[in-house]
Amino acid sequence: MSRKLRWGVLGTARIVRKSIPALQETANGEVLGIASRTGERAGEFAEKHGLPQAFGSYEALLESPDIDAVYIALPNALHLEWILKSLDAGKHVLCEKPLAMSAAECGEISRKADETGLKVLEGFMYRFHPRFQKLQELLAANAVGDLTFLHVGHTFDAGGGDNIRWYTGLGGGALFDTGCYCVNVSRMVTAQEPAHLAAFGNYRDANDGGRIDTSIAGMLRFPGGATALFDTGVNLERRNFLEVTGTAGRLYLDNPFGLLEEDSVLEEHHFGQETVYHEVKGANHFVRMGEHFADSVLHGTPLRYDLADAANNARVLEALDAAARTPQPNRTAASS
Template sequence: MQAQPKTVWGVLSTANIAVKQVIPAMQKSNKLVVGAIASRNADHASEVAGILGVGKAYGSYDALLADPKIDIIYNPLPNHLHVPWTLKALEAGKHVLCEKPIALSADDAAKLTEVSRRTGKKVREAFMVRHHPQWIRVRELVRNGSLGRIGAVHASFCYENHDPLNVRNRLDIGGGALNDVGCYAVAMGRDIFGCEPEKVVVLMDRDPEFGTDRLTSAIIAFPEGRRLVFSCATQLVRSQDVQIIGTRGRVSFAVPFNQAPDQTARLMIDDGTFVKGSALLVEEFEPVDQYMLQAEDFANLCIGLGQEGPDLEDAICNMHVMDALRMSEESQGWVTVKPD
């Protein structure tokens, strides 16, 4: 049997998420190779490449894109650079796994569609949680009716960061809680309900110095009276939670988003017989690295071995919801989500 070809990846910048999480995760895989990394500073790129054992280092992003041996680009640049550099990567003949949010608006994200089609190169938004077995199991429970009709999804995702220089606290480049972590709740809610929402309403508390939303709370209304309710924050204690509530049962996660790769994941399933959860069923999942699984899945797609998953259309739909949430803050009322 012929061995599966290994895709060669290039990493566009030395962003923390790339250096501390994604590159080490990808290096665990025998299906791909991290071949190069780029920084705007050649010395820094070489230093990081040496630490991580990456073969090539480039002192510019353009130089990385010009490398003919690179098949796929991972783009973890600040939010405002997601679309410009993904476009450049596509034009250079590379597939792109782009960090979330894929853009700063739906119109911005839509720019990727024509270029992706013309070049024949794939683009995917990097929601690593979609690849974790615990989320795959939850989708199974929802789809097979084990929880009954899903009526509500409650979610929260919070952390504390007061650094004025951190990209998450810079309004001019797309910082703030909604863009950074609220997008997870939007994407997972759409996935669980299996359709697009109708309208949204939001309240945002903005940092007086940064201007970014440090606490965002939203209600997203789906057809047939179903609701996603979530809060996300950049200046609250580190915490995260998701609870999915149906007519026959509910399920919650021990760690829904940042599940550690060396720890067992747990789902709590309850049929509601006892309010205090004495009938709780706990399902456990062996430790896996969801960033590695994400990279492998996209690599397989790019070489024609994988199944189509969430694509650019899905990413644009997610951005329509994010756009509506920002419009709701401006209008201080309900806003209809733009249809496809």
């Protein structure tokens, strides 16, 4: 294999406008080409980003012997199919979040990765920002005492029309789009899997039939006594925050999931004492994730997050979806 990991990109998604320049910026990778369902779109994207190769189908890119690894930025419901096809074609895979639509699908991916000996990483890029290293350091130093509450908000407005988020068949809806971050960060901070959960949702007609969640409020109760409360939505004003509260204090991060290349602060609060503002250097989390992945492939080192973690995240999302779709009535409410 060449010294640099040679990337190919599947799909001309909106997100690739951020992720292609980031992969090009990695010290140990280069982006060789992009594939689209149409040759014309692939050509336009290749030209715009200065990529040497454009492919008029995803299959054509997978057949290229020049490509070592693919970055998949397709609608969520297509991840499973294209991850399996990529692995069958001998390519390592970095796939956008969520890795797949269920724990069972993640299990299929895991079995194929084992069988082929290839690497697969779920692309939760936010985990690679130094903000989270700092947060973990503070938690390890017992900055909040007994972890009691996590509050996570992640909302934005996807607009109407044809957005993939409004198609059930493409794996749309708020829970699997932005809600997956809320679940992921809660599991990461507690380093536990939730024992109990509850969720409530708001729905609209999907563009392809059925009802799709526009927003979800959820609660996850962890065995250690911490409760995560989150809200997420794809038809709301943009909000993006994480608050971790315990018996000794509180940590607060603004914009934990967004691309934050400028320096930022992590707030530490202790019962009326002066707030400590920890300065965190700016970084492009896509670049750091790409470099970590390429290092793992090129040097055979383990990935920081495994496929069991992806399956566990999906399992919680599935349970939240089921809970939100069957809300429990308040049995003490007076009947009118």
